Amino acid sequence: MSDEVQPGFVRVRLDLSYDGTAFSGWAKQAGGRRTVQGEIEDALRTVTRSRDTVFELTVAGRTDAGVHARGQVAHVDLPREVWAEQHGKLLKRLAGRLSKDVRVWALREAPSGFNARFSAVWRRYAYRVTDNPGGVDPLLRSHVLWHDWPLDVDAMNEAAQRLLGEHDFAAYCKKREGATTIRTLQQLSLERGADGIITATVRADAFCHNMVRSLIGALLFVGDGHRPPDWPGNVLAAGVRDSAVHVVRPHGLTLEEVGYPADELLAARNIEARNRRSLPSGGGCCG
Numbered sequence: 001m002s003d004e005v006q007p008g009f010v011r012v013r014l015d016l017s018y019d020g021t022a023f024s025g026w027a028k029q030a031g032g033r034r035t036v037q038g039e040i041e042d043a044l045r046t047v048t049r050s051r052d053t054v055f056e057l058t059v060a061g062r063t064d065a066g067v068h069a070r071g072q073v074a075h076v077d078l079p080r081e082v083w084a085e086q087h088g089k090l091l092k093r094l095a096g097r098l099s100k101d102v103r104v105w106a107l108r109e110a111p112s113g114f115n116a117r118f119s120a121v122w123r124r125y126a127y128r129v130t131d132n133p134g135g136v137d138p139l140l141r142s143h144v145l146w147h148d149w150p151l152d153v154d155a156m157n158e159a160a161q162r163l164l165g166e167h168d169f170a171a172y173c174k175k176r177e178g179a180t181t182i183r184t185l186q187q188l189s190l191e192r193g194a195d196g197i198i199t200a201t202v203r204a205d206a207f208c209h210n211m212v213r214s215l216i217g218a219l220l221f222v223g224d225g226h227r228p229p230d231w232p233g234n235v236l237a238a239g240v241r242d243s244a245v246h247v248v249r250p251h252g253l254t255l256e257e258v259g260y261p262a263d264e265l266l267a268a269r270n271i272e273a274r275n276r277r278s279l280p281s282g283g284g285c286c287g
Contacts, residue, residue, distance in 0.1 A: 016073075028041075166185075184204055187202065202215065
């Protein structure tokens, strides 16, 4: 696949955030369901008065229904004449058109070779949970999971360390035909804040479907004492879905940030990201 922009078009990078509570995920769906992609594309057509133009957004990370984003990145190829006429006022016009649960914060012409999805070198998510016996602060109920057992954060961090690195995460992913489940987990750490909320920071080069929520589900079982700290690593090594690994609810998950390389490395990164990965033969997962 080529990342060359078609003649007469300009590739524009969008930085955006949204509260995923009322959305059926990022990606457009049949049947008129409300999605983030559909909402932004409709707004772009309206504010640019380009109803006959097809605007197709490409996103860094497709989020599921109920998942939030603070630092999502997307790109769209706009006709050059539309960008030349509109770019100075497009941001404010989108703010007036979009619903209050989705915001575009920046619009700028992307550097050569930029692709919001394939240029990314990492995505960072946060999952927030509380074990407060009284439940979740009502003002945070759409962003924090309540776990009704006391959680040992040290035990969860011990378990998390065994999952870091490049592995086949098939045991923690919903399998998709033709897609690899090999990923490099760069960070998985948990910290309890002064308010008692535990924030899990999860960073990887990419994620397969349900990976973050499955990892958190496994760590919660360790944190509440139902499983020992070596259990999540053993599940990973087994390479198959374990019925004891629960996919936690989506509302505790937020895409916080997407990382990109220097402009001169974008083209090489695009090629690398599209290559199907395999693990070295004989390589174990957990040491």
